[in-house]
Amino acid sequence: MRKMNRALNILKDHVAAVMDVEFSPTGEEIVSGSYDKTIRLWSRTKGHSRDIYHTKRMQRVFSCQWSPDSKYVLSGSDDGNIRLW
DSSP states (O other), X not given: OOOTTSOSOOOOOOSSOEEEEEEOTTSSEEXXXXXXXXXXEEETTOSSOXXXXXXXXXXXXXXXXXXXXXXXXXXXXXXXXXXEO
């Protein structure tokens, strides 16, 4: 078991509250959704996001999830839409 006295990595790029985080099925990437109206993809080992998804009409993101094959990301936002990225 790893030592819980320090974080292994800190992911910095969101500018508002993060509402959901999930590992990809491969375990190598992370997806996060935030009140800053963005969805970000992260490498497990890097500190900054590699991709950002957003649209003009998208509102605060409450949930995000990987598809089982790691090809797509689904998101649910405050505007009442589910998006497939």
